[in-house]
Amino acid sequence: MAVPPVSRTPPPAERRGERIVAVSPDDGAAIDLRSPALAAFLSWLVPGLGQLYQGRRFKGGLFMGVILFTLVVGMWLGGGRVVYASWVPRNLAPGRPLVARIDRWSFVCQAAVGIVGLPALLQTMSLHGSGLEPMLPGAFLAPPLVPRQLVARDYAERLIKRDPDIEREDFIDRPPVRESRFDQLSLWHRQLGRWFDIGTLWTMLAGMLNLLVIYDAWAGPMGAGSMGREGGSGRTRSAGPEQRTGGERGGA
Numbered sequence: 001m002a003v004p005p006v007s008r009t010p011p012p013a014e015r016r017g018e019r020i021v022a023v024s025p026d027d028g029a030a031i032d033l034r035s036p037a038l039a040a041f042l043s044w045l046v047p048g049l050g051q052l053y054q055g056r057r058f059k060g061g062l063f064m065g066v067i068l069f070t071l072v073v074g075m076w077l078g079g080g081r082v083v084y085a086s087w088v089p090r091n092l093a094p095g096r097p098l099v100a101r102i103d104r105w106s107f108v109c110q111a112a113v114g115i116v117g118l119p120a121l122l123q124t125m126s127l128h129g130s131g132l133e134p135m136l137p138g139a140f141l142a143p144p145l146v147p148r149q150l151v152a153r154d155y156a157e158r159l160i161k162r163d164p165d166i167e168r169e170d171f172i173d174r175p176p177v178r179e180s181r182f183d184q185l186s187l188w189h190r191q192l193g194r195w196f197d198i199g200t201l202w203t204m205l206a207g208m209l210n211l212l213v214i215y216d217a218w219a220g221p222m223g224a225g226s227m228g229r230e231g232g233s234g235r236t237r238s239a240g241p242e243q244r245t246g247g248e249r250g251g252a
Helices: 012-016 036-045 049-053 057-077 114-127 153-162 184-192 194-219 241-248
Strands: 021-023 030-032 150-152 171-174 177-180
Touching: 036 049, 036 114, 036 194, 049 057, 049 194, 057 194, 150 153, 153 177, 184 194
Parallel strands: none
Antiparallel strands: 021 030, 150 177, 171 177
């Protein structure tokens, strides 16, 4: 008598409790990826945080230390000015009245580290918004001013007090705001020389490295095996508590 085939598809109740598990290519331990989307977001926000969320403590700490070190060194070399989002306001973008001209493509790489990318974006949006000044205290992660750009009077005064190379004559008083008469980016290049470009490169490298960290948090280690593969996706189901144990021990 023929034996009917056994279905490998678990019932819906079991499917709701599934956890995605990968096998470490290093020691064969099971790695519980928990919520891959959340882990990837956490690793974007702070490098290695997604791996820590998954219980991969060694790898998470290593990623966090190396990438944040690279980022901090780059910002130090660039005088704290090399990470910023910038676009030229619509009224100052010649030939493109409807769209502001993007003026900082390096930020595309830098933004892969959310801990600086998100505040830098908020600073730029605030500076170009109705307030005409950065949202965060000081000018940290704020973009440089361009000629003819309008800024709040308080912000102009803070720049004059903080930077000895910026004078009151660099602004035109247009109550209730002031208009910039100088190119602040050129001023930064004169002050920092080649270190501005070197610092920019370091921060870009930190962002590009973090893209690999984000992928690792989302899909597991490169070269990882699988348990209970479905549809060739490379993602797996946990078959029991013993499989999750390896991930909780801090697998790769």
